[in-house]
Each structure stands twice: as structure tokens, then as C-alpha cells.
Amino acid sequence: MEYMTESTDRSPGHILCCECGVPISPNPANICVACLRSKVDISQGIPKQVSISFCKQCQRYFQPPGTWIQCALESRELLALCLKKIKAPLSKVMNGAILQQVFVVDYVVQSQMCGDCHRVEAKDFWKAVIQVRQKTLHKKTFYYLEQLILKYGMHQNTLRIKEIHDGLDFYYSSKQHAQKMVEFLQCTVPCRYKASQRLISQDIHNNTYNYKSTFSVEIVPICKDNVVCLSPKLAQSLGNMNQICVCIRVTSAIHLIDPNTLQVADIDGSTFWSHPFNSLCHPKQLEEFIVMECSIVRDIKRAAGAGMISKKHTLGEVWIQKTSEMNTDKQYFCRTHLGHLLNPGDLVLGFDLANCNLNDEHVNKMNSDRVPDVVLIKKSYDRTKRQRRRNWKLKELARERENMDTDDERQYQDFLEDLEEDEAIRKNVNIYRDSTIPVESDTDDEGAPRISLAEMLEDLHISQDATGEEGASMMT
Secondary structure, three states: OOOOOOOOOOOOOOEEOOOOOOEEOOOOOOOOHHHHHHHOOOOOOOOOEEEEEEEOOOOEEEEOOOEEEOOOOOOHHHHHHHHHOOOOOOOOOHHHOOOOOOOOOEEEEEEOOOHHHHHHHOOOOOOEEEEEEEOOOOOHHHHHHHHHHHHOOOOOOEEEEEEEOOEEEEEEOOHHHHHHHHHHHHHHOOEEEEEEEEEEEEEOOOOEEEEEEEEEEEEOOOOOOOEEEOOHHHHHHOOOOOOEEEEEEEOOOEEEEOOOOOEEEEEOHHHHHHOOOOEOOOHHHOEEEEEEEEEEOOOOOOOOOOOOEOOOOEOEEEEEEEHHHOOOOOOEEEEEOEOOOOOOOOEEEEEEOOOOOOOOHHHHOOOHHHOOOEEEEEEOOOHHHHHHHOOEEOOOOOOEOOOOOHHHHHHHHHHHHHHHHOHHHHOOOOOEEOOOOOOOOOOOOOOOOOOOHHHOEOOEEEEEOOOOOEEEEEOO
16 A cells, blocks of 8 residues: 655644745744735834924923923933834734834924923913021121032022022922922021912812912021120030130031130021020121230130030130221230131231120120120231132022122122131032133232132033034133
């Protein structure tokens, strides 16, 4: 008996394509790839051109259903946004077969103003405002706060910043951004705040309400170089500190030094509001003295339970005379924390407490022997020379401001000099090199402190080339 065998070139486990008869590996459609591509176009129904919305004002892309996000070009975030815009109908693929096909999708960027920017243009846009106030006659704390805001980018979510006589107003499009700013202020300066809100509109059908929130932030009314008088209870809690102290800086706390013993103490916001005190003298009451004699006090007598002693200052005993009274023989004796800076013939600024009307409840209760005649604040240098040789600059917040008068300019120069003299404040500030001023030594002929080049940053500018495209250039 003769059996007939089927002659085939198929390998074991292969089948024939039901369309063209080519041997293929088994698949759910039983069709080869070539026939499947000729019968099914998986790109059919997929849009070959997709538009995405971009807000030019805030540089954000629209992500449905109602979110605007920031994406850099060629970033993973932008790629994910583009892919989500494609809806691929795969219903035409037969029986779950897997098929790959390459095609091009064009994305068109369309300009569309987001809701936040639209409210800005409408001039009735803010949902929350922070009113920062300080009841002082000097703006040193605000100048320092401005640099902290710039350094940490806390101004990026503000709609606008308005400067008024005794503070700043920050406007925001959402209450959450305002709350974040309030938390930042509490961490950087000693302050307290109150919150309130006002109902603007409501919809009784879906139970929605529209509020405008106000945060009133009050900074402690103490600035650098203020002379203060502590309450007896507070002075005792700080290690039996003398009540008359000098504020050497204001950061997240008030830093005080006793010019009679070099004892230092830090007072946070909660402690200040529990035991408040005020500045004894107006900044304009600073007088200029000339040092006649100066000696260093080596043996500092400390009271029982005294606090920390400053290592950055030197206790000195000086005889001084007012420059306005050089035609008389009247001199003053005092102790000072500036013993490491003063020499006979130097000029120094201080407050004349002996001839000043001190209207303070704590001073009035003190023994007159414990109130010094003069409290020295800082050494005096030639301001004109310091300004001419200052080869650095600071950035400023873009804000609406009233006309800056001569007193504001003087206060700003005081703040710049404080940065040169105090490294502790300077390390929290971004200082940029001013290439228009020639580089000189770190100290001038008078020994006035200056900021070294190592502490300066290069200023980055955005310029346009000849083709009109933007490019980054670094000042060197």
C-alpha cells in the first residue's frame, strides 16, 4: 500500500497566511505582516495635526481639563503633555494582533491667555493680599527682607508688589500662595500676623463662595543700630543682662549686645511680643564724636548666671568729644563694644543719652547711674569715597513705588554699608559684581570694610543677538 506524503517547505510550528499562503508564525489574525498592513491602517483616525495652547504671559502650557503647567522645551513633561493629546482608536486591529507603524504628528502651538493672566489684564484679579508693616522710621529691615525674597524666589507667584509709606503690599491670585509667603516671612523676620477675608460673591445653587483674603503682617519695630531698653524681667531672663542694649542685626531674631559687658542675646518674635520694648532714639539723632583716648578692657567682670559673651567684639573704654563742640573742653566717657575698631582721632557715631529726652517707661524706672551718657553705634567713614569705590550692586524687586526722596536714598546707603561691615547679614544676600567699577583692594586708605570678589556673583543678562533671538550673556 502506498501512502502519499504532503510536500511542503513549512518549518515545524508554522502556518500558511490565509491571504497569500506564505509560511508564518501563528498569530491571532493568521495573516502575515505584509497582508495585515495592506488591509489595516492603524494610523487611520489618529489626528496628524494637534494643537496645544501656550500662554505667553506666564510661559505655561494648557493641560486639560483646566490646568496650566510650565514645561521646558524638549523636556519629559512636554513630551508627556503632547502624547496625552493623541487619542489612538485601536478598534480596527484584528483579534488582538500587535502591529507597529511609524507616522508623523505635527504639533501647532497656539497662543491663549490663561485665566490668571486674563484676570491680571482685567485689573481686578487678586484673591489674597499680604500687608507687611513695620512701625519704624528706618527701612533697613525691609531692604534686607527684599534681598531674601529675591534670593529664594518668593516673588515669582506675586501678581504685583506695591510699596507704601510704612511697608509693602503683595498681591496673589490664590490664597495658598499668600499663605506660603506668610510662612516664609515668619521664618526670616520676627513678626506676627492676622488673617481676615471678605465675601465677594456666592452661588446659592451650587454652594460656592468667592472670598478675598487679607493677611496683616507686623514686623517688630526694631532695626539694626537701635538703642533699646529691656524690661527688668526680660533682662533677667537673658542672663542678668543690662537693660540698655544695642541691636547689632535683625534676621529671624533680634540680636542684642550689651556695650558695657559684651553680653549678647537673641530675642525671637514670640518673646518680643510677650515683653515688648521700643527704640530709645530716632536714627536722625545720631551724632558724630571724635575719639580722644581709647583703652582695651581685658578683664570683663561677669554677673552670676550671665549669658554668652561676643567673640567678634572687643570691650573698650573711650573718652570722646562731639565734633560740634570742638571749641569746648566737654568730653564724655563710656564703654563700647567697638574697642577693636577705634583709635585716637577716629570718628564714631553714637547717641547722646545724657542730653536726650528719653520717653520710655523702662528707662524712667531705672537708676540714673545705670544709664550711660553716650552709646556708640559704629565707626564713621567717608561715605562719598565708599560709594565711589563700591564695585558691587544688588537687585531690586519690580514694584510700584512712590517717589524716592533723599531720606530713602540715605537709608539705602546705610543698608549697603551694613552689608560691607557685617558678614553675618551678607551671607544671606546675593551680591553681584558691578563691572563698571574698577577692581581695587578689599580695604581703602581709611580702612573701611569692603566686600571681596570671592563673595560676589556674576550678573546674568538676557540680550538679543543680530538675528533677534534671545541669548544669555555673562558679565565678566
